[in-house]
Amino acid sequence: MRIDVLTLFPEMFSGVLGSSILKKAAEKNAVTYHLTNFRDFSDDKHKTVDDYPYGGGAGMVLKPQPIFDAVECVKKKHSSRVILLCPQGETFTQKKAEQLSKEEQIIFICGHYEGYDERIRSIVTDEISIGDYILTGGELAAMVVIDSVVRLLPGVLGNEKSPVLDSYSTGLLEHPHYTRPAEFRGMKVPDVLLSGNHKKIEEWRIKQSLKRTKNRRSDLLDSYPLTEEQKKWLDEENLS
Structure with a gap:
């Protein structure tokens, strides 16, 4: 370019x-x-x-x-x-x-x-x-x-998945991120992220992304193609 x-x-x-x-x-x-x-x-x-x-x-x-x-x-x-x-x-x-x-x-x-x-x-x-x-x-x-x-040009970012998963690229705000240590000043990394269960981790990330979007930018959900399962998640108490 x-x-x-x-x-x-x-x-x-x-x-x-x-x-x-x-x-x-x-x-x-x-x-x-x-x-x-x-x-x-x-x-x-x-x-x-x-x-x-x-x-x-x-x-x-x-x-x-x-x-x-x-x-x-x-x-x-x-x-x-x-x-x-x-x-x-x-x-x-x-x-x-x-x-x-x-x-x-x-x-x-x-x-x-x-x-x-x-x-x-x-x-x-x-x-x-x-x-x-x-x-x-x-x-x-x-x-x-x-x-x-x-930053979206091919080869610019070290991880090619990074721009795809950024906030707004998926249509939702990005999920929370954590790194070492697992506990810092009494604040712990969610257990699911330490579990090694990739399916559960992915589900947690989607739920957290939906929760953050609902709480901070609910207008984005108006044009987001929610699945039936995601609609149920949004109705759950833990996503309010």
């Missing part, structure tokens, strides 16, 4: 893209990162990228010309996804991350100031928001989406 980020602050990405899983993904040649300052594409001598909004109002608006030219420069295929990070976009989900992980190129446009000239949306394939709150710019949102997508 090739990831291009169009931003006025490329230096913000060095620590994130050069650390942890995102760094390992690049080292494994699963992804390449390309940072472009779209100020370099401004066609005036002062390199301005924003201007006052027509009709008046507070703040400055990003001009279309630098961003149009920057996208046209970095775009390698007609089918490449061009993502605008903005509060009006669809809320980012794990399902969206899985969809984007199958692309060959993703281009992120990171806005700043009061907003975008509306004509910029004409060259965008997706508009994404990471939540109902306001950020100073699109850079942090782009980092969140990149991290979520890159």
Whole structure:
């Protein structure tokens, strides 16, 4: 995968893209990162990228010309996804991350100031928001989406089952995890996890996943295809 980020602050990405899983993904040649300052594409001598909004109002608006030219420069295929990070976009989900992980190129446009000239949306394939709150710019949102997508690329994680079993990937929140020691400050690991009975362990994990989802994100159950057995489990007192 090739990831291009169009931003006025490329230096913000060095620590994130050069650390942890995102760094390992690049080292494994699963992804390449390309940072472009779209100020370099401004066609005036002062390199301005924003201007006052027509009709008046507070703040400055990003001009279309630098961003149009920057996208046209970095775009390698007609089918490449061009993502605008903005509060009006669809809320980012794990399902969206899985969809984007199958692309060959993703281009992120990171806005700043009061907003975008509306004509910029004409060259965008997706508009994404990471939540109902306001950020100073699109850079942090782009980092969140990149991290979520890159970890799904084949060969990036050491355990290929990890992204499949993560919270939201199954449609439910993930079950609790435990490691050594078996008892810590009076808190014990559930006996079933020490039993060696893999069938019982799997059943416990599913039940705990259902319980956690019911208690913390019950809305997820509305679209989850529950089996008859799982419906019975949800009705049991120990899952309330």
